[in-house]
Structure formats: C-alpha cells, structure tokens
Amino acid sequence: MKILVINCGSSSLKYQLINMENEQCLALGLVERIAAKGSILTQKVNGEKYIIEETMKNHTDAIKLVLAALVDRKHGVIKELNEIDAVGHRVVHGGEKYAKSVIINDGVMIGLDECTKLAPLHNPANIMGINACKKLMPNTQMVAVFDTAFHQTIPEVAYMYPLPYYLYTDYGIRKYGFHGTSHKYISVRAAKMMGRDIKDLKLITCHLGNGASVSAVKDGKSVETSMGFTPLEGLAMGTRCGSIDPAILIYIMKELNLTIDEANDLMNKESGFLGVSGVSSDFRDVESAAMNDGNKRAQLAIDIFCYGVKKFIGAYAAVMEGVDAIIFTAGLGENSPRTRARICKGLEFLGAVLDKTKNNAVGICAELSTDDSKIKILVIPTNEELVIARDTNALIK
Ligand code: ADP
Numbered sequence: 001m002k003i004l005v006i007n008c009g010s011s012s013l014k015y016q017l018i019n020m021e022n023e024q025c026l027a028l029g030l031v032e033r034i035a036a037k038g039s040i041l042t043q044k045v046n047g048e049k050y051i052i053e054e055t056m057k058n059h060t061d062a063i064k065l066v067l068a069a070l071v072d073r074k075h076g077v078i079k080e081l082n083e084i085d086a087v088g089h090r091v092v093h094g095g096e097k098y099a100k101s102v103i104i105n106d107g108v109m110i111g112l113d114e115c116t117k118l119a120p121l122h123n124p125a126n127i128m129g130i131n132a133c134k135k136l137m138p139n140t141q142m143v144a145v146f147d148t149a150f151h152q153t154i155p156e157v158a159y160m161y162p163l164p165y166y167l168y169t170d171y172g173i174r175k176y177g178f179h180g181t182s183h184k185y186i187s188v189r190a191a192k193m194m195g196r197d198i199k200d201l202k203l204i205t206c207h208l209g210n211g212a213s214v215s216a217v218k219d220g221k222s223v224e225t226s227m228g229f230t231p232l233e234g235l236a237m238g239t240r241c242g243s244i245d246p247a248i249l250i251y252i253m254k255e256l257n258l259t260i261d262e263a264n265d266l267m268n269k270e271s272g273f274l275g276v277s278g279v280s281s282d283f284r285d286v287e288s289a290a291m292n293d294g295n296k297r298a299q300l301a302i303d304i305f306c307y308g309v310k311k312f313i314g315a316y317a318a319v320m321e322g323v324d325a326i327i328f329t330a331g332l333g334e335n336s337p338r339t340r341a342r343i344c345k346g347l348e349f350l351g352a353v354l355d356k357t358k359n360n361a362v363g364i365c366a367e368l369s370t371d372d373s374k375i376k377i378l379v380i381p382t383n384e385e386l387v388i389a390r391d392t393n394a395l396i397k
Pocket residue numbers: 208209210211238281282283284285330331332335336
C-alpha cells in the first residue's frame with residue numbers, strides 16, 4: 001500500500017510518497033513558486049535530489065509534475081501511477097464539522113468550501129490541491145486530514161470566547177486550534193516511549209517551529225491549545241504576535257490609520273521574532289544576533305518566546321491538574337537545546353528536571369529529563385505526513 005501525502009500552500013506544495021508496509025518515505029518533495037516566475041520542483045529520494053524547473057501556471061500543473069517526478073524512469077520511485085493507492089490531503093480548517101479525517105466525496109467538497117470562510121488564507125490552496133489531484137487521478141481515493149480535528153475534543157469552557165454568544169452560533173467564532181496532526185503524533189509516540197497507556201497520561205505538547213503552539217493532551221485527547229480561532233493566538237512566533245490585548249489593534253488602526261489588510265499584515269507578518277528583534281523571523285538568525293552581536297532586542301524576542309511557552313506549561317499543568325510529560329517538537333523544539341533549557345529553567349518546582357547532558361539530543365527521539373525527574377521531558381521529531389498517511393490508510397481499507 002502506497003499513499004501520496006499532499007500539503008498544498010497558496011504558492012508551494014510539499015509531498016511525500018509513503019510505503020505503509022513499513023511506514024518508510026519513498027520520496028519527498030517541494031514545489032515552489034507555483035503560478036509565479038521560476039517555478040521549481042525538488043524531489044529527494046534517499047537523499048539524492050532531482051530538480052525540475054518548468055513553468056507551472058497553477059496547482060494542476062504542479063501536481064502533474066509531482067506525478068511525473070514520481071514515475072520518472074531515472075529519478076522516480078514507482079513505475080505506474082496506479083501504484084499510488086490513495087492520496088491524503090492536509091486541510092488546515094475543518095471547522096466544527098470535521099472532528100476526524102474523512103474520505104473526500106462531493107458532499108465533503110461542499111463542506112470544505114463552507115470551512116473556507118474560517119481559513120481564507122489556507123483552505124483555498126488545500127482545495128485547489130484536491131481538485132487538481134481529482135482531475136489527474138479520477139479513480140484514486142482521497143482523504144482529507146484536518147489540522148483542527150484533534151482539537152475538537154476541547155471542552156466548551158476552553159473553546160468559547162467571552163464574546164456575545166451569537167458570534168459563536170452565527171459566525172462560528174470559537175477556539176479551533178491548529179497543528180493537530182503534530183500534537184496527536186507526538187502524544188501517541190510519547191506514550192509508547194514511556195511504555196504507558198495514552199488513556200492514563202497528562203501530556204503537554206510543545207510544537208515550536210516557525211508557527212508555534214502548546215497543547216494539553218489528557219487521556220489521549222486534546223483539552224486545551226494555545227492557538228485559537230486562527231493560528232495567530234497564543235505564543236509569539238516567527239512573524240506572528242500571538243496573544244495581545246485586543247484593544248491594541250483598535251488603537252493602532254486609529255493612530256496609524258491602518259486598513260484592515262495592513263493591520264492583519266502587521267500582526268501576522270511583521271511581529272513576533274521579526275517585529276521585536278528587527279533582525280529576522282528565523283530563530284537561528286535571531287539567536288546569532290543575540291549571542292554573537294549582543295543584540296538586546298534579539299535577546300528580548302527570545303526571552304518573550306520562552307517565557308510564553310513556560311507560561312502555557314504552568315497553565316496547562318493546572319488545567320489538567322497534573323502533568324506526566326512535557327514534549328518538544330518542530331524546528332526549534334527538536335533542534336535547540338538552549339531554547340528547551342531556557343523554557344524548562346525553574347520548572348523543577350513542578351517536578352520537571354532537565355538533564356543538561358541529555359538535553360543536547362537533536363533531531364532524534366530522546367528523554368531529556370533526569371532519571372529522578374517526576375515529570376518526563378521528551379523530544380520527539382514530528383511527522384505530520386505520517387499521521388496523514390496513517391489516517392488515509394485506515395479510512396480507505
Ligand atoms: P515551520 O514548519 O512552521 O515552517 P519549522 O518547524 O521548520 O517551521 O521550524 C522553523 C524554525 O526552527 C525556524 O525559526 C528555525 O530557525 C528554527 N530552527 C531550525 N533548526 C534550528 C536549530 N538547529 N537551532 C535553532 N533553531 C532552529
């Protein structure tokens with residue numbers, strides 16, 4: 001059984017072909033600059049790169065090239081397209097309608113369209129990817145896997161905003177949460193590493209990448225998460241401000257005479273690490289400016305981020321009335337021992353004690369806490385594509 005996983009953005013597309021017999025990735029690739037000048041596809045098989053530079057007018061062109069790369073005589077990994085048993089699509093927003101992955105049919109396409117108003121920046125690209133695949137592989141089953149689905153178990157008290165109630169009933173305004181596939185994957189993996197039943201565990205999962213969110217996972221279910229109605233809520237991120245006093249928005253729109261789009265860009269694209277440091281949205285650049293150049297604003301951006309993660313850990317330990325493990329994942333969580341150490345500093349009172357040597361683990365699954373730490377601290381590289389492939393496999397069987 002071979003499953004193609006597609007993650008479509010507005011101008012880019014990531015893909016993986018996964019062999020479900022051993023859950024190995026046969027090929028992975030990235031298409032960039034779709035519908036722009038200089039479209040490029042980069043495929044990797046066993047670390048070897050295959051690059052196609054060709055005009056791609058739209059997502060259908062991009063997926064055509066992906067399929068061509070996969071069956072390419074020299075660089076491909078399959079002989080015929082019918083070796084692909086199913087396609088799993090990442091869809092950012094499933095609203096309240098989709099608490100689980102679903103097989104895509106005409107009814108689901110209507111449902112996805114309805115969810116688009118909740119994620120106008122993301123869902124249209126996901127839908128374009130699905131439509132392109134349907135056109136090119138009309139007889140192949142497809143499954144939609146939602147970023148929001150894992151968080152549909154969050155209780156009302158946590159997902160409702162204290163706004164007029166009709167905003168929820170008439171406009172769907174509530175916390176949805178994102179990065180669900182990642183939080184789910186590392187929770188399941190953590191339980192396995194701990195040799196425990198996930199149904200008896202209280203976990204705090206920290207997905208710290210360019211986008212970042214923390215979740216509380218109790219008995220295998222998400223009960224709280226830091227992102228909200230959109231991925232803007234919660235932690236400060238690469239370019240997003242995270243949670244701020246909402247009145248600031250009204251104030252700056254008035255004072256700076258900003259349009260809605262300008263205000264949106266300010267919060268989503270010009271804030272976070274980039275906004276505070278003035279250096280970059282990429283953590284490595286910010287860290288280098290702080291460490292090597294003594295840049296105070298860069299240091300402040302890092303401090304704000306780590307302080308934010310620590311605050312959520314404290315809050316979620318209270319929400320679950322305890323915690324068995326704290327798990328780090330994604331770009332920063334997997335690769336920056338310094339950031340993990342800064343976040344965990346002072347958490348000994350909770351019973352979470354980081355082992356300085358073990359904390360040097362990078363890019364692998366490892367336990368980072370001391371042997372006598374009451375709460376385990378783990379690092380687990382995330383694998384959202386594998387969750388999408390597993391869900392797809394389970395549904396089409
Ligand atoms: P996304 O998938 O949300 O784009 P990633 O999970 O790839 O993001 O994380 C990207 C972030 O991780 C960037 O800010 C990057 O600087 C940071 N990062 C990646 N590797 C390292 C590293 N070795 N040390 C510190 N930060 C890192």
